[in-house]
Amino acid sequence: MKKKLAIIGASYLQLPLVERAKKMGIETHCFAWSEGAVCKEVADFFHPISILEKEAILQKCIEIEIDGITSIATDMAVPTICYVAEKMNLISNSYNSSIISTNKSEMRKAFKKGGCTIPKFIEVTNSNVNINGFNFPLIAKPVDRSGSRGVTKVIFENELVEAVNYAINESFCKKAIIEEFIEGNEVSVEIISWNGKHTILAITDKVTTGAPHFVELAHHQPTKLDVVIQDKIKTEVIKCLNALEIKHGASHSEFKITDNGEVYIIEVGARMGGDFIGSHLVQLSTGYDFCTSSN
Structure with a gap:
């Protein structure tokens, strides 16, 4: 009997995963809204349920x-994945x-x-914020969006209100x-973990548009x-994964390296990197098939 794999999301980003799983003889079940679901015609089964509808x-x-x-x-798919896996006693990181x-x-x-x-930071819910003790430039970002x-x-204080409102919206x-903006080169670290043992696959040098929005343009390994x-970086990323209780699967960690060699963690995604980095x-x-190992 075929193994059955639920894949949360059905955009072009998930397509390599669907294709690899099918080549391995795994029955694929994609969950997403129909709009933009390019995997709909490729997966064995498509379920038109929002990836946020974990129940x-x-x-x-x-x-x-x-x-x-x-x-x-x-x-956005990560909480649903961990919630379902935890309820069904499947392998995953914890819901927490x-x-x-x-x-x-x-x-x-x-x-x-x-x-x-980490850089110095505060959480905000409106643009009326107290930034006493912070050094410019700053960076404003939503707490729950990727990319x-x-x-x-934010270079000058009079730009802060607009930036914060944009992030909140x-x-x-x-x-x-x-948070305080860290000047330096940006890299990501691609890792696979199993039972709390972390194997570093690659460190990726990034090219972005720079200020003000830092859209990624290219990646080099x-x-x-x-x-x-x-x-x-390798020492720091292991601390970060352990701090987030990430024990299983793929992860994509982003760092800034200053001119004097200081390494700052920016964020960790408990999933493969986008822009076809992982896939x-x-x-x-490296010759390592990240998609196959991450199933």
């Missing part, structure tokens, strides 16, 4: 009797881990508790964080950073 997806997964549940590249790894404010609190190196959505670099829960800095680039640069 509805749970009931359908129980009915189907799935053997596993996963996704690629979308933070999914909450702190998809909320940038809760994430930073966990990082602070775990002794990770560059809602992100603005883009947030699902209408909350944002303001392997990194050109020197070995000393790479070792600092294509890792395999091209």
